Amino acid sequence: MSILRRHRKTAESVEPCHSLASVNSLTLAIQTALTVTISLAPMALLSACSEKAVTPHTTAQDIQELPVTEVIKQTLSRVDQLPGEIQAYQDVAVYPKVPGFIDWIGVDRGSKVKKGQVICRLIAPELLAQSNESAAKAKAVGGELQQAQSKLASAKASLLEAKAQLAGDEDTYNRTKEASLVPGVVAPNDVVVLGQKVEADKEKVKAWQENIAAAANAVKSLTDSLVAAKKASENYKDISQYLTITAPFDGYVTERNMHVGSFVGPLGHGAYPSIVRVQELDLLRIVTPVPEAIAGGVVPGADVEFTVSTHPSEKFKGKVARIGNYLDQKTRTMPVELNYPNPGWRILPGMFCEVFWPTKRPHPSLFLPPSAVETTSTLSTFVCRIKDGEVEWVPVVRGEMMNSLTEVFGELKPGDLVALRCTDALKPHTKVKPILTAAKEALPESARPGYNNRGVFYQTPDAEKADLKAPENSEKPKAF
8 A cells, every 4th residue: 555655646746748658657557566465465364363373282380270178087976956845754634534523622733742642522413323223223132132042942842842742652652552462452543543643743843843943043143133233333332432533643733724613524525624734743754856867876875965945054964765766757857755853843844945966977987078069060969089180070978067077978088189169160081280278177066056947947957058168268160
């Protein structure tokens, strides 16, 4: 373009008097300069693009430094803070065994009672009438039995008399029959009459024997009836003892729902409330739901501490006494009971408490900082292990938390180097330069509060619910 401008200036400076040949030669020079300029422009552009396409080779100095940490082998040991409910060791709502009216009651809310102590008396008019009726029936059966026994004795006497008559008539018949063998001594008709008389005596003996059997059966039946009537009468006497209500064990009256004149009845027979409620306060049950993840570590007889809001500055100690051995389907927890002797009744049933539950595994396991475990990836849960300067993904399963470390299970071993901040941006086989960052040792953890998940209280948070903070002076690795 500069050449064109120079030629233009030259053309303008040529005087009109110049010859035609000079003008033609000037035009030809201008065309030649334009052609050269246009042909050189693409070559210059191509040269500039070639210079931009040239890149230097990657060197060892360009490999990114990656903060890493070592896999630690420790034994899980911590104390979880679980909710607990305090219950009386024995808790009984006292109902009468028979319906009746309260005639006297000797306890009220707050009364101390001893086992067998009379706390209430009832009256039951219908029961008294039934008892009298049963006694009268037994007396009547006794009278009938005496008559039957008298008839039996009379029948036995008649039988003896009939047997004696039969014996005399048989003797007379035999003698007369022998004498009739001498002609003319005894008339033949007398022998026939005596023979028929003997047969009649035999029938009488047989009849009296049957009468005695019938009388004996009657006596036996009435004897059984009398025994039954006496038992019924005695049962009514025993039932009448139910009208006196006693304390089932040593305890404390915590409720009184009835008063003198109130009609009461057994549980399940009408809408009758209990007369009183008695609770044993000398020994308490501490019921706590243990999460499924740590239910396998429950040890019977172990000492467990707990606190109550009534005495916030004190810790109480109970002993594992009963294990539920089943899991609640809604909360995925197992109920465990502690026994706590309650001297002075300082702790009362119905209180809620915080139980400091010791959690410990029988064998050591591996631990890592929570940031070293990738949990947000849709592929799997894994860690980025650094081996021979390259990244490899190792699938793991997360366990429990202890202090600032999380438990992991997978193809790892103590001392392995893993990325301190594991993400799916660290692709496998990526070359990195590991920079070791020491992880905190997993020491036994002090008690920590639980958390509420959709209305269900849990006390053992997992890694997703922990407050994870990035280590100081560490950056999230860049994508490669």
